[in-house]
Structures are given as structure tokens and as C-alpha cells.
Amino acid sequence: MIDCTLATSGRPSIALLSHSFDNNVRTRSTMATIVNSTSNSIPSMQSRYRMNTYLDVPLDGKGKFYLIITLKEGVSKLIASLKIFEAHKVNVVHIESRPSRKEGCYDFLIECNGMKEQCDTIFNMLHSIADRVSVQSFGPERACRDAVPWFPQKIKDLDLFADRILTYGAELDADHPGFKDEVYRQRRKIFADIAHNYRHGQPIPRVEYTEEETKTWATVYRELKQLYPTHACREFNHIFPLLEQNCGYSENAIPQLQDVSEFLRECSGFTVRPVAGLLSSRDFLAGLAFRVFHTTQYIRHSSSPKYTPEPDVCHELLGHVPLFADPEFAQFSQEIGLCSLGAPDEVIQKLATLYWFTVEFGVCQQNGQRKAYGAGLLSSFGELQYCLTDEPKVLPFDPEVTATAEYPITSYQPLYFLAESFHSAKERLRNWALSIPRAFNFRYDPYTQRVELLDNAEILSRFVHDIRNDLHLVENSLKKIDVHTEMDGKDNYER
Incomplete structure (x- = not known):
């Protein structure tokens, strides 16, 4: 057992779920497309590039099919549904589940291979068992230069996937410390409901913690605060007292997310929004592109602080x-978030690994x-001490090497990557990002909180105009500084 370390290993069960940093991004982004296409809520991309999920609908022949079915709680319904696939000799290759918005039900995403006619037959037969059935079929992957995965273009688009969690939320695995604690499970449901109902622009609901x-928070807070002065970087130690002064950080109370979000906005433009559990890598990184950090509100079980x-x-x-809160x-x-927008799945995996070895x-x-x-x-007083010893291996931070490194998720890290500074790490990341196979670049507009594709002369012209205005402001400011410096020099000479 490790203390406070973020351990997110998957566990085999009938509900096959992935981590936030998983290798199954394509399946998750496909589910996202299916879910949102039914409500027509995803905006189309106003560009010469097509939003796509890499996969095109086949006209006939064998292909890959995705179905979403809603079943009442209970194993018998799922077994009956899977027998339909077996009877029609359709190969089921992947299943995912999550609590449905309909009370007492679960949504299942089923990926299978078969003929289009088989899919139609199964679709009709499932209606006799399931409360809801939706289907979308895809064919073989096609190389298409102008096809990119869907990504949010404005900050409000984060609402479209913020409640699509992969694991936990209100549901807990059998080996979770709080699995048998009904009171804890009810508390988790309250936090999950807050996250599911939250929309961009709303104040984050305040929580009255028990x-x-x-007490659980206080145990963790006291232990970690003793180590920060000697183990944490200087930027962290500069900001932590400010959080105590402005956001109510103390061992006596758990800070409210709304207070934290307002503080971060003033410091760096970052905000937080509540989330019920783990998001896919693509979704989570997309939030960072808009300076939004998806944050849980629940706390670990008191039996395992x-x-x-x-x-x-x-x-x-x-x-x-x-x-x-640190601008750099x-x-x-x-930058990591922006690199993820429209990137292929293999790049998302590398970015998730870079995130693991840097931000985590x-x-x-x-x-x-x-x-x-x-x-x-x-956030781990055990590994915080361990990481500064001679036991782990330490290599210089090099995105090319770091992005493909392997790591454990249920034990202390045997390998760390050492950055010279945040600025140095950022520049190295930018240079590495040049190799991402995208036919366009992005610009984030902090005024409109949108990402803009730099893919035509008109947009680039506006971009250049903004840069010229900024340079003009810099030039005038330097002139004023020179004047004041010269005047101060004369005053000192006269004295």
C-alpha cells in the first residue's frame, strides 16, 4: 500500500473501463461522437479541415460497429443482450459501461465486428431487452490528410464531455476502501451529481464537508506541509502561503473550489471545474488547452488517509x-493541452506520458x-521524500525520450525526468511539438477563450496585426523606461 500516491490501475470486470491515461482513446472518442451526435450538440468546424473520428461509415461489407444500449441494473439483462450477439455470430471486441442518466440503469458501449445486415438485426432484437438502443457503424480506417478528431474550439465546448468519466465517480470497485461504506458511497453520489450538473460559467456549488x-484532510495536510519547505520547488513554496491567505487553506477546513478557481484566474488565468472522476486523456488534456483543470471534490476514505x-x-x-497559479x-x-487538440491517438498517448512525468x-x-x-x-508524503533520494533513476527531461518511457501506476516511480526550469521544459516541449503530424497550428485567444486555427491568410494577417500592436506597446514602454532612467540619473548627479 502506498501513501497518497495517485494509483489508477484498471481492474478486470464485466464493465471494462479505461484509465484517464489509457491506450484506448479511439474507443472513447468514438463513444463521445456517438453520444453527442444523437443530440447534435457538437458544433461543426468552420474550416477546410473535416472533423472526423478517423473512421468512415461503410456502404456495405464487413466493418466495425458501435452500439450504445441502456439496461436496467442487473447482470441478467446484460447476459441476455450478449447472447443475441453470440446467436448471430457477431464478434464483440470491447465493452464499456457507466451509470446512465436514467435512474437504476447503466449505459453500455459495445464494439463489435460484423456485416451491416447483422448489425441491423441485432439493433432490432435489442429493443426487446434494452430501454434504449442507438447504433453507429464505421468501416476501415482511411488515410485522409484533412480529417482530424473532433476537439473543443471554445471553452463552453468542455460541457460536451466533462461528465463522460471512465472510472469511479459515484460507482466504486469492490477493492476500493469505501466500497462497503454506504455513507461514503452516498457522499460520492452527491459530489458526482454536482459535477454532472455543472455548466461553464456557473459558480461551483459550495460543499459542506463532514x-x-x-479530519482526513487534516491528516494529509499536516504531514505534507512539514515537507514542503525542504522538498517542494520554490514556486510552490511561494504560492502555498497565498492559498492559505486567500482560499482558506488550513488543516481545519477543506477549501471550496469556487474560491480556488477565482484565485487562480487572477494569478494565471487558469480555472477549475468539478468532475466526477477520471476523464479520457484526450478530454482531460483538451481542458488544459483552455486553462481549465478538471478537479474532483470528493475525498479519499477515512480508513486510508x-x-x-x-x-x-x-x-x-x-x-x-x-x-x-504560477504563470510559467x-x-x-x-502548451501540453494545445498539443493534444486534433492530434492522432498515438500522439495523445505520448502527451499523456509527458504529462505523467512532468505535471504529475x-x-x-x-x-x-x-x-x-x-x-x-x-500530494504523497511518502514519495515526496523518496523522489529526492538516490534510489530512483533521474534523467534529463527530453520530450523525445520522456514521451515513450514506461512507468508503474501503483508504486513509487523508479524513474524521474529532471527539468532545468519550467521555462526550459516549455521550450523543449514546443520544439518537440513541431513533429506532431497536423496540417495546421493553433492560437489560443484569451479574450474570447477560443482556439483559432491558423490555416488561411486572413487569420494569419489578424494574428500578425495583434503581434504588431503588442510590439508597439513594448517599444513605447521601453522608451518611457529609458526616459525615467535618464531623469533618475540626472537627479542623482545633481544631488
């Missing part, structure tokens, strides 16, 4: 939030000493 939850199998409010508020780190995090488990060099800046370290 005495038991606050030193361990959490998932990110909780201790990990988010103590590990992540402080450095999101905020920019670095957003990054170390840096300061005054000749190794210091921690990753949230997984800063």
Missing part, C-alpha cells in the same frame, strides 16, 4: 492547484538541489 472528511486509488480533493488542491507553469500546462511526477533543479513540482509527489 467532520470525518475534514495515506492512500487513494484515484485523484481526490487532496491530490487536486495540495498537489496541482498551487503551481497552476500555467503556460507549460496549456516532475522534478527540477534549483540551487544545485533536486526539488519536486509534480502533483503526484506533492
Whole structure:
């Protein structure tokens, strides 16, 4: 058992679910497309590039099919549904589940291979068992230069996927510390409902944490605060007292997300929004592109204050939030998010790995000493001490190497990547991003909170105009500084 380390390993069960950093991004993005296409809620891309999920609908022949069915709670319904696939000799290759919006039901995403006629037959037969059935069929992957995965173009688009969690939320695995605690499960449902109902622009609902939850927070808070001065990077130690002054950080109370979000907005433009559990890599990284960090509100079970199998409010508020207030780190995090927009699945996997070894488990060099800046370290008093010893291997941060490194998710890291500084890491990431196979670049507009594709002369002309205005402001400011410097020099000479 490890203390406070973010452990997110998958567990085999009939409900096959993936981690936030999974290798099954294509399946998740496909489910996202299916879910949202039924409500026509995804905006089309106003560009010469087509939004796509890499896969085109076949006219005939054998292909890959995705169905979403809603079943009442109980194993018998699922077994009956799967027997239909078996009877028609359709190969089921993947199943995912999640709690349905309909009370007492679950939604199942089923990926299968078969003929279009078989899919039509199964679709009709499932109606006799399921409360709801929707289907979308896809054919073989096609190389298409102008086809890219869907991605959010404005900050409000995050509402379209923020409640599509992969694991946990209100549902817990049998080996979760709180699985048998009915009171804890009910609390998790309250937090999940807050996240599911939240929409961009709304104030984040305030939560009245119980005495038991606050005691768990206090245990973690006290232990970590003792280590921060000697183990955390200087930027973290500069910001943490400001959080105590402005956001109510203390061992006596769990801070409210709305207060934290307002503080971050003033410091770096970052905000937080509640989420019920783990998002897919693509969805989570897309939030960072808009300087939005998806944050859980629930806390780990009181029986295991030193361990959490998932990110909780201790990990988010103590590990992540402080450095999101640092402008340089905020920019670095957003760069990772921007790199993910429209990127192929294999790039998403590399970006998720880069995120793991930097934002989650990054170390840096300061005054000749190794210091921690990753949230997984800063929220784990065991690994925070371990990472600065001689036991783990430490390599220089090189995105090309880091992006393909392997790592465990249920034990201390045997390998860390050392950054010279946040600025250095950001520049290295930018250089690495040039190799991402995209036919366009992005520009984030902080005024409209949109991402703009730099894919035609008109847009580039506006971009250049904005740069010229900024340079003009810099030039005038430098002239004023020179004048004031000259006047100060004369005053000193006369004295």
C-alpha cells in the first residue's frame, strides 16, 4: 500500500473501463461522437479541415460497429443482450459501461465486428431487452490528410464531455476502501451529481464537508506541509502561503473550489471545474488547452488517509492547484493541452506520458538541489521524500525520450525526468511539438477563450496585426523606461 500516491490501475470486470491515461482513446472518442451526435450538440468546424473520428461509415461489407444500449441494473439483462450477439455470430471486441442518466440503469458501449445486415438485426432484437438502443457503424480506417478528431474550439465546448468519466465517480470497485461504506458511497453520489450538473460559467456549488472528511484532510495536510519547505520547488513554496491567505487553506477546513478557481484566474488565468472522476486523456488534456483543470471534490476514505486509488480533493488542491497559479507553469500546462487538440491517438498517448512525468511526477533543479513540482509527489508524503533520494533513476527531461518511457501506476516511480526550469521544459516541449503530424497550428485567444486555427491568410494577417500592436506597446514602454532612467540619473548627479 502506498501513501497518497495517485494509483489508477484498471481492474478486470464485466464493465471494462479505461484509465484517464489509457491506450484506448479511439474507443472513447468514438463513444463521445456517438453520444453527442444523437443530440447534435457538437458544433461543426468552420474550416477546410473535416472533423472526423478517423473512421468512415461503410456502404456495405464487413466493418466495425458501435452500439450504445441502456439496461436496467442487473447482470441478467446484460447476459441476455450478449447472447443475441453470440446467436448471430457477431464478434464483440470491447465493452464499456457507466451509470446512465436514467435512474437504476447503466449505459453500455459495445464494439463489435460484423456485416451491416447483422448489425441491423441485432439493433432490432435489442429493443426487446434494452430501454434504449442507438447504433453507429464505421468501416476501415482511411488515410485522409484533412480529417482530424473532433476537439473543443471554445471553452463552453468542455460541457460536451466533462461528465463522460471512465472510472469511479459515484460507482466504486469492490477493492476500493469505501466500497462497503454506504455513507461514503452516498457522499460520492452527491459530489458526482454536482459535477454532472455543472455548466461553464456557473459558480461551483459550495460543499459542506463532514467532520470525518475534514479530519482526513487534516491528516494529509499536516504531514505534507512539514515537507514542503525542504522538498517542494520554490514556486510552490511561494504560492502555498497565498492559498492559505486567500482560499482558506488550513488543516481545519477543506477549501471550496469556487474560491480556488477565482484565485487562480487572477494569478494565471487558469480555472477549475468539478468532475466526477477520471476523464479520457484526450478530454482531460483538451481542458488544459483552455486553462481549465478538471478537479474532483470528493475525498479519499477515512480508513486510508495515506492512500487513494484515484485523484481526490487532496491530490487536486495540495498537489496541482498551487503551481497552476504560477504563470510559467500555467503556460507549460496549456502548451501540453494545445498539443493534444486534433492530434492522432498515438500522439495523445505520448502527451499523456509527458504529462505523467512532468505535471504529475516532475522534478527540477534549483540551487544545485533536486526539488519536486509534480502533483503526484506533492500530494504523497511518502514519495515526496523518496523522489529526492538516490534510489530512483533521474534523467534529463527530453520530450523525445520522456514521451515513450514506461512507468508503474501503483508504486513509487523508479524513474524521474529532471527539468532545468519550467521555462526550459516549455521550450523543449514546443520544439518537440513541431513533429506532431497536423496540417495546421493553433492560437489560443484569451479574450474570447477560443482556439483559432491558423490555416488561411486572413487569420494569419489578424494574428500578425495583434503581434504588431503588442510590439508597439513594448517599444513605447521601453522608451518611457529609458526616459525615467535618464531623469533618475540626472537627479542623482545633481544631488
